[in-house]
Amino acid sequence: MIDDPITRMVTRNLCTGCGACAGLFPEAITMIEDPLHGRRPVVNDDPASKEVAELASAFCAGAGSDWRELPRTDIIDANWGPILAAWEGWSSDPQIRHRGSSGGAVTALALHSLFAGLASGVAHVAARQDDPRRNEAVISRGRAELLRGAGSRYAQASPAEALGQVAAGTESVVFVGKPCDIATVRRAISADPSLDNKVPLTIAIFCAGAPNLIGTERLLSRLGVPSDRAISELRYRGNGWPGTMQARWRDANGEEYHSAEITYAEGWGEFLQSERRWRCRICSDHTGAFADISVGDPWHAPPSGDGEAGRSLIVARTERGRAFVEAAIRSGALIAEPRQRDVIARAQPNLAATHGAVWGRRLAMRMGGLPTPNDVGQSLFSQWWRLPARQKLASILGTWRRIVRERLWRPVRIAAEG
Ligand SMILES: Cc1cc2nc3c(=O)[nH]c(=O)nc-3n(C[C@H](O)[C@H](O)[C@H](O)COP(=O)(O)OP(=O)(O)OC[C@H]3O[C@@H](n4cnc5c(N)ncnc54)[C@H](O)[C@@H]3O)c2cc1C
Ligand code: SF4
Ligand code: SF4
Numbered sequence: 001m002i003d004d005p006i007t008r009m010v011t012r013n014l015c016t017g018c019g020a021c022a023g024l025f026p027e028a029i030t031m032i033e034d035p036l037h038g039r040r041p042v043v044n045d046d047p048a049s050k051e052v053a054e055l056a057s058a059f060c061a062g063a064g065s066d067w068r069e070l071p072r073t074d075i076i077d078a079n080w081g082p083i084l085a086a087w088e089g090w091s092s093d094p095q096i097r098h099r100g101s102s103g104g105a106v107t108a109l110a111l112h113s114l115f116a117g118l119a120s121g122v123a124h125v126a127a128r129q130d131d132p133r134r135n136e137a138v139i140s141r142g143r144a145e146l147l148r149g150a151g152s153r154y155a156q157a158s159p160a161e162a163l164g165q166v167a168a169g170t171e172s173v174v175f176v177g178k179p180c181d182i183a184t185v186r187r188a189i190s191a192d193p194s195l196d197n198k199v200p201l202t203i204a205i206f207c208a209g210a211p212n213l214i215g216t217e218r219l220l221s222r223l224g225v226p227s228d229r230a231i232s233e234l235r236y237r238g239n240g241w242p243g244t245m246q247a248r249w250r251d252a253n254g255e256e257y258h259s260a261e262i263t264y265a266e267g268w269g270e271f272l273q274s275e276r277r278w279r280c281r282i283c284s285d286h287t288g289a290f291a292d293i294s295v296g297d298p299w300h301a302p303p304s305g306d307g308e309a310g311r312s313l314i315v316a317r318t319e320r321g322r323a324f325v326e327a328a329i330r331s332g333a334l335i336a337e338p339r340q341r342d343v344i345a346r347a348q349p350n351l352a353a354t355h356g357a358v359w360g361r362r363l364a365m366r367m368g369g370l371p372t373p374n375d376v377g378q379s380l381f382s383q384w385w386r387l388p389a390r391q392k393l394a395s396i397l398g399t400w401r402r403i404v405r406e407r408l409w410r411p412v413r414i415a416a417e418g
Helices: 005-011 020-024 047-059 075-080 094-099 105-115 143-149 159-168 179-191 194-198 213-222 264-275 319-331 343-347 349-367 380-385 389-405
Strands: 029-034 038-043 085-091 121-127 135-140 173-177 202-205 230-235 244-250 256-258 293-296 312-316 334-339
Touching: 005 038, 005 047, 020 029, 020 047, 020 159, 020 179, 029 047, 038 047, 047 179, 075 343, 085 094, 085 105, 085 319, 085 343, 094 105, 094 143, 105 121, 105 143, 105 173, 105 202, 105 293, 105 312, 105 319, 105 334, 121 143, 121 159, 135 143, 135 159, 159 173, 159 179, 159 194, 173 179, 179 194, 179 202, 213 230, 213 264, 244 264, 293 319, 312 319, 312 334, 312 343, 319 334, 343 349, 349 380, 349 389, 380 389
Parallel strands: 121 173, 173 202, 202 293
Antiparallel strands: 029 038, 085 312, 085 334, 121 135, 230 244, 244 256, 293 312
């Protein structure tokens, strides 16, 4: 086994699975989906690949990000990353709104970027057609392709694998991903400035953490999907807000069946969230501070029942993000009303508590000699300090319990994809 910085990211449990290293250097690095540890890169076991992995590590944000480069003016920015403006809204296209996870704002903005000529493609993820339990990075060039990726996939996904195609080509591509995916894209642009023109806009989805394949299998079992089946569709959200979880599968004779349907709240709360990776629990950016635009759920005004027409919370983080959202509203692609900049704290109390716990969790890890991400310039201590005493203590004691239960000191080893 040859040691290299990308393998070290994985074994030390710092890799987020964004896929950038494998996408940019496919001759040396491959993403493998380990049922427990998630989608993680595996570097070929030869000296040339080790050298390539050294190059790839310059593009990786898994070990930490630098918040000092983010302009912040007040405590809202300090806690959540730059927020220039916020809106609540939805796609004016009823099908996109219905299929979208929240109000379809991400898909609406992505489609508008193609219509407006900002980009000729959108890099994002969609369910793999041969196995919808897994996701693939795709570059979509029209409404039908974008709709294929609409709706959240509460599973492992590596959208930054698409960076290789973007870097090798000449076209402009809008990038959609989770906050960790966007942080890597931002770092990749710093490492290779030629990417700057090729990625004219980034859109983040808010993210509480990505569950593994074990979580997906638990969900499928609850949905009543037999184990010896071929899954043809797996939907985690969408078809209304917050939407339901449902699968379709075929038996050996090719007959297709619909599974039981359960609420998003049950699926996430009972089967998926417990399978989030440890890296997600020490993640300090759940809302896409490094993006131009971030989109999440406006939970402060929850739906009155499952299946209500969806709404998205849209946050501009840069001037170009603000200008783009305003243009999308003017064009009619997006229907949205302005909200106060602090709406994010009211909409995402769970993520606020998670951000607060991170400093305590990382402290407990460091005391146990475990490596932690180094996010420079973030106000993690003050967010932790503002937590009630019980939560402060829980962030430390709970982490020690988890270190023992999950034996987090052991290096992460990736098993071959099954
Ligand atoms: C794992 C996960 C955790 C989340 N946690 C929260 C949360 O705590 N709070 C909250 O408000 N919102 C959370 N979301 C985001 C939320 O579910 C919606 O995606 C967001 O509100 C955008 O909705 P939309 O209708 O505007 O987007 P849509 O129009 O439905 O578009 C969604 C876009 O996100 C992309 N996408 C879907 N799944 C993934 C994935 N796994 N990785 C990368 N890209 C993906 C799709 O390719 C698509 O382009 C989470 C999403 C995921 C996938
Ligand atoms: S670039 Fe992404 S996938 Fe590769 S090691 Fe870093 S975090 Fe992991
Ligand atoms: S919680 Fe953080 S590290 Fe985990 S998938 Fe979401 S953005 Fe990435």
